[in-house]
Amino acid sequence: MVRPFPLFNAPRVNPFVQGLSDLRAICTAPGKVILFGEHAVVYGHPALAAATDQRTHVEVDCCGTEFTVNGLRIHDRYHSYLLTAVKEVWGAQGRSEPIRIQTEGGVPSASGTGSSAALTVATVGAMHALLGKRDPAAIARDSFRVERLTQGGGSPTDTSTSTAGGGIAISRLDDPPNVGEKLWDLHWEDPENPRAWAVERIELPDLTVVVGNSGVKGRTDEQVAKVAHAQKKNAVVRDALADIGRITRDAVPLLRRKDFVGVGALLDKAHAALHMLGVNHPAVENLVQVARATPGTLGAKLTGAGGGGSMFALTERPQAVAEAIKAAGGTAYVVRLGGPGVQWVGAESMEGLPAPSAAPAADETAT
Secondary structure, eight states: OOOOOOOTTSOOOOTTTSOGGGTEEEEEEEEEEEEEOTTGGGGTOOEEEEEEEEEEEEEEESOSSSOEETTEEOOTTTOHHHHHHIIIIIGGGTOOSOOEEEEEOOSOTTSSSOHHHHHHHHHHHHHHHHTTOOOHHHHHHHHHHHHHHHHSSOOSHHHHHHHHBSEEEEEETTSOOOSSOEEEEEEEOOSSSOEEEEEEEOOOOOOEEEEEEOSOOOOHHHHHHHHHHHHHHOHHHHHHHHHHHHHHHHHHHHHHTTOHHHHHHHHHHHHHHHHHHTOOOHHHHHHHHHHHHSTTEEEEEEESSOSSSEEEEEESOHHHHHHHHHHTTOEEEEEEOSOBOSEETTSOOOTTOOOOSSOOOOOOOOO
């Protein structure tokens, strides 16, 4: 829980003109696990992702005299996502008064589980609340813009999952997933390479997975750029991206039938295709192999941009896999998938957003 900023040293405000609710907003957003479709989704292939029960909290208030993050003056070297959010959301609305941002991260940083997306969505959601808006589609669009500008590439998968919660399917707008209720469309207006995606709700069974963090911090922008360069020159890389797209579509009916053995086999295939892209890392591969060697594991793959970060395993024995990952030097998290998306502390859930289908669960990454 984020502790509110002390208001005793804040600028004096006439309470009859502006209430405290207009000065401060607290918002939380979840991390994510990409089940299928990393990197391929950037090029129009489908992806499936689910929110996790790890959450980041952000508080934004208008009670300071300068723009700060956790008490320090905002700086592009340390607060790149937040600075972009301030410019693209707060500044774009013509607001110039300083805001103070306080964060409490619950999603492991640079782990491939959506830490930057959770931070961005929670920050954008808090700013929207201060601006009198709580439209999920607008939050998803602004959050995607912030991440894309900060990272220099990527898809809306992470930010849409963190905004919507539950499970989402995403694909290019002219070839939508067609698996569930439409949530929103997202566009990236690039004169040289314009792109558009459709985001839909997908019903997921109640899933618990084991996420293994290698401890090697991967950089999303580097991995996105690596794949972008490789796919222009290498047909093998383009074929691997297409394979990932086919695997993603094949996973949908298996998930609906709760055919977890079949889903696990596709996870292994997807991991092999990602390895062909060159985004795997020896430390992540070690955790994948350790998980697969543990009895009860149905499948395992890296998740997120790669180059380090995390993997996850679908298993009948989560605690056994978690212990195996720890013994191999990784950090293990047993997480439930399909929990709620962006929420405000002290506020009702967003209106107009289809609820996640799975039961409610108990911050940089390419997608």
